[in-house]
Amino acid sequence: MRKVTCVIIGGGSAGLAAAIELKKNGIDDLLVLEKGPEVGGILNQCIHNGFGLHEFKEELSGPAYAERFALQAEELGIPIECNTTVTAFYPDKSIEVSNKNGYEVIQADAVVLAMGCQERTSGQIQIPGMRPQGVYTAGTAQRYVNIDGYQIGKRCFILGSGDIGLIMARRMTLEGAKVLGVAELMPYSNGLQRNIVQCLKDYDIPLYLSHTVTNIEGYPRLQKVTISEVDENRQPIKGSEKVFEVDTLLLSVGLVPDNTLTVEAGISLDARTRGIEVNEYCESIMPGVFAAGNVLHVHDLVDYVTAEGRKAGRGAVRYLKGELPERNGFVTKAGNGISYVLPQRVDYPSEDESVEFSFRVRSPYKNASIVVKNGNEEVKRIKKLALLPAEMEKVILPKEVLTTIHDELVIEVEEA
Amino acid sequence: MELTCIVCPRGCTINYDVENGEAINITGNACPRGKAYTEAEIKAPTRMVTSTVPIRGAHCHQLPVITSAPIPKGSIFEVMEEIHNTSIEAPVKMGQVIIENVAGTGIQILAARSLNKES
Ligand SMILES: Cc1cc2nc3c(=O)[nH]c(=O)nc-3n(C[C@H](O)[C@H](O)[C@H](O)COP(=O)(O)OP(=O)(O)OC[C@H]3O[C@@H](n4cnc5c(N)ncnc54)[C@H](O)[C@@H]3O)c2cc1C
Numbered sequence A: 001m002r003k004v005t006c007v008i009i010g011g012g013s014a015g016l017a018a019a020i021e022l023k024k025n026g027i028d029d030l031l032v033l034e035k036g037p038e039v040g041g042i043l044n045q046c047i048h049n050g051f052g053l054h055e056f057k058e059e060l061s062g063p064a065y066a067e068r069f070a071l072q073a074e075e076l077g078i079p080i081e082c083n084t085t086v087t088a089f090y091p092d093k094s095i096e097v098s099n100k101n102g103y104e105v106i107q108a109d110a111v112v113l114a115m116g117c118q119e120r121t122s123g124q125i126q127i128p129g130m131r132p133q134g135v136y137t138a139g140t141a142q143r144y145v146n147i148d149g150y151q152i153g154k155r156c157f158i159l160g161s162g163d164i165g166l167i168m169a170r171r172m173t174l175e176g177a178k179v180l181g182v183a184e185l186m187p188y189s190n191g192l193q194r195n196i197v198q199c200l201k202d203y204d205i206p207l208y209l210s211h212t213v214t215n216i217e218g219y220p221r222l223q224k225v226t227i228s229e230v231d232e233n234r235q236p237i238k239g240s241e242k243v244f245e246v247d248t249l250l251l252s253v254g255l256v257p258d259n260t261l262t263v264e265a266g267i268s269l270d271a272r273t274r275g276i277e278v279n280e281y282c283e284s285i286m287p288g289v290f291a292a293g294n295v296l297h298v299h300d301l302v303d304y305v306t307a308e309g310r311k312a313g314r315g316a317v318r319y320l321k322g323e324l325p326e327r328n329g330f331v332t333k334a335g336n337g338i339s340y341v342l343p344q345r346v347d348y349p350s351e352d353e354s355v356e357f358s359f360r361v362r363s364p365y366k367n368a369s370i371v372v373k374n375g376n377e378e379v380k381r382i383k384k385l386a387l388l389p390a391e392m393e394k395v396i397l398p399k400e401v402l403t404t405i406h407d408e409l410v411i412e413v414e415e416a
Numbered sequence B: 001m002e003l004t005c006i007v008c009p010r011g012c013t014i015n016y017d018v019e020n021g022e023a024i025n026i027t028g029n030a031c032p033r034g035k036a037y038t039e040a041e042i043k044a045p046t047r048m049v050t051s052t053v054p055i056r057g058a059h060c061h062q063l064p065v066i067t068s069a070p071i072p073k074g075s076i077f078e079v080m081e082e083i084h085n086t087s088i089e090a091p092v093k094m095g096q097v098i099i100e101n102v103a104g105t106g107i108q109i110l111a112a113r114s115l116n117k118e119s
């Protein structure tokens, strides 16, 4: 059986950042396992620009961002095995892989999970009607167009206003298709505002807020999509139907961390993030098992994924060098208006100068405050002009504050 | 008037007035790039364009490409037409020029990644 000090599962942005951090800190016996033919992960199909503003102070396309990190990993001599799928890992940190040589078991001392996320599919959302050809998830469509070079349709409708759907609306338009509209169930968009502007408004593509697809027709190929307005209980309103003659429907209805392996290993997930629960080093309840990137919680900015990968890498270095003290910290809690807070625990409050907390609001707010509390006592307040569920928020607390918290840290929204 | 700055993911809401075809009284931008964007948006809006061109001899079938600078918004479809009429052979290096002076804009279309020749 092969023995490796630290195995990184997944060679996307998170996995590469973790590996680079480990290598730079003297952990040479590393291995990145990637099921695809190359590293870079989802970025390889995200050909639009808008990546890397924090990391490189310039706007890169997804593939260019990935290539910079792939090159860095190569220069550092980090061992990467592509076309290699992890089929299982166990609490004793043994990992089963399948590659062109067949099946192998690798024993690791530490593991970084960086498997990314999956798209919600049409099976997970309910649309009445048939299941004709021409219905794709937006990410699958993105891969078909940008990597495989397929033409996927001429007249298109999009359900869901997540960023991938918006990006694909523009992409399909530039490829010569007519995009008739985007329907969003909620009264606000789930995508970044800049994508509404540069992907929809620039091309006069209508966005139907508080609308959903209520019927699809056509066989074998999609011919018609019906959308309806929804009431405040998200129920379709009779008589509000609009019909669009389209051959393609893209579903951009959300991403879910890909934790199939994690669950099979017996590590339970946080019901809100659908990722594992971690401390400030991205370390799970199981010492030596770390997670970063979309497998931990779905990110909208790759720069944050890279930063989180580094953090997990740093944690793994300290774990492997035996530098982490006994766990003795506090838990975090998503208070009023907040859907989740990460990390869920701070285990080593006196170790680092500061800890960064990430969270999302449940619904949009204007002129509100983010309030951080030690139990009931306020420790920090940040005024915000606007807060949107689509945008991850961050707050950093210094060691002086962290060491005074003994029970739980609550983050909540307070309306003006 | 109001617009959303698209220069970075923060997406500031910017307020402005227009006088003689130029934006004035610009407020709400969290950084100077937002002001420059608003001025350009009123005078002569531009956009970066990304797309792909078919590639032969690489491990995948499409090479992602990007404009070397933002192009006039009105030229986007002309630029796309030239991109659609282009294809290339591996190997390609990131930053390599794929189309010179695309659609007469004076701007280049560059390879957005490297792709090696697959044997
Ligand atoms: C479609 C889309 C558009 C986006 N647009 C932007 C944008 O405009 N700007 C921006 O900053 N960010 C954007 N993001 C966000 C950001 O780019 C991603 O969140 C980030 O790249 C995710 O990195 P990751 O490493 O967590 O996951 P991934 O890149 O998905 O990497 C996971 C890797 O793990 C591998 N893997 C999974 N399971 C296994 C297994 N069992 N064995 C071996 N390997 C495995 C996968 O093949 C993959 O390579 C976008 C994200 C998506 C999905």
Ligand code: SF4
Pocket (backbone or CB within 6 Å): B005, B006, B007, B008, B009, B010, B011, B012, B028, B029, B030, B031, B032, B033, B034, B035
């Ligand atoms: S004004 Fe500056 S901070 Fe605000 S969106 Fe534009 S570039 Fe970003």
